Amino acid sequence: MKISDIVNRQNPPQPWEEGEKIPWDEPDFSKRMLKEHLSQDHNAASRRFEVVHRQVDWLERLAGGLEKDLKVLDLACGPGLHSLDFARRGHSTYGIDFSPASIEWAQSQTEEQSLSSDFVHGDIRNAEFGTGYDLAILLFGEMNVFTAEDLSLIARKTRAALNTGGMLMLEPHEPGVIRANFETAPSWSAQESGLFSDRPHMLIDEGFWHDDVQMAVKRWYVVDSETNEVTNYSQTVVEHTKAELVKLIEAEGFTVSDAPGGWPAGNDDGSPEFYPLVAVAK
Ligand SMILES: C[S@@+](CC[C@H](N)C(=O)[O-])C[C@H]1O[C@@H](n2cnc3c(N)ncnc32)[C@H](O)[C@@H]1O
Incomplete structure (x- = not known):
């Protein structure tokens, strides 16, 4: 993905459309997540x-x-x-x-x-x-x-x-916790390393609530600061x-x-x- 894909993104993302959940099953992500578990x-x-x-x-x-x-x-x-x-x-x-x-x-x-x-x-x-x-x-x-x-x-x-x-x-x-936690305005941070990447990157996140189906969709973009390559993760949570x-x-x-x-x-x-x-x- 490229930075222009962030600019041209479709909002709101539909449930399950951009992926199911954060990449628990990716080996490197799972190593970083293990530290948080422990x-x-x-x-x-x-x-x-x-x-x-x-x-x-x-x-x-x-x-x-x-x-x-x-x-x-x-x-x-x-x-x-x-x-x-x-x-x-x-x-x-x-x-x-x-x-x-x-x-x-x-x-x-x-x-x-x-x-x-x-x-x-x-x-x-x-x-x-x-x-x-x-x-x-x-x-x-x-x-x-x-x-x-x-x-x-x-x-x-x-x-x-x-x-x-x-x-x-x-x-x-x-009841109400999913919307309160996952419906969030777009925000960003610059990180040397973090849960989504070991490399210096910019992390953008935003979250949406679909009232008709009582589901939240949270989305993250990881922008690698050296290559400008963008990786998108998304998670749908059902109330x-x-x-x-x-x-x-x-x-x-x-x-x-x-x-x-x-x-x-x-x-x-x-x-x-x-x-x-x-x-x-x-
Ligand atoms: C929030 S953690 C909770 C872990 C543990 N149950 C606890 O309470 O400490 C959620 C876990 O669900 C796992 N998980 C999510 N979807 C899964 C799936 N389809 N099959 C197996 N594990 C899954 C993730 O890898 C992660 O370890």
Whole structure:
């Protein structure tokens, strides 16, 4: 792409038109992102270890893990912080993610700590999940970046992987949060290096809200300062009402129940951005 492509861009971009999501699966991007996942300075990519630990306390209690060893499926697990915490408690876990650096790191931790966790590099839309799970988790609003068709597919595959009575824990965005976070005026910064590139570059971003379909589209342009080459990334985020979500998940063989209180979402400013939604496999 060239700088003239930025000037001549079509606004607003339509959902999914310029790509699905940020390039989690690109090797170099995933290495840079891994640093953010593991940073204990913020809760932006993964929660801090102490928040993950409290989330696993909550999940372990919910799924009956204080009474028996659990088999846990961690979907879009990132560096597997939840899986590793479960495994340190004696549960067995299987984590899937398409970020190569995250999966490599999770595997290295498994070996170093001699844990019963297993990780695989794959896309949860087509990876094999296995069977016999007591608990499956898809956390941190990641369900909101899939199309409704893909989300139904993931729910269907998860139902097939869970034991009857097993639980799927989803963590959707609270209503209004997607628009508030992703509808942003154009802005730019000059960076020596950053999440989107190791090289000096200019980063331009802007975000749009499509009220008719309740979706946000965020777009980034990375302009390399030496070559002037432009790379475009885009992410679509879908807002679902709770009623829509319940209908979509229940159609795949679950009963959605009210989650117990006290989910530690770990938001830095204290305002809840996500809520727990628990579906029990029928
Ligand atoms: C916000 S991070 C959350 C990671 C982890 N679940 C946590 O809570 O710490 C989202 C993760 O979803 C992964 N991801 C996104 N789409 C995916 C897909 N289709 N298949 C596998 N992983 C995916 C990304 O690579 C990234 O690691």
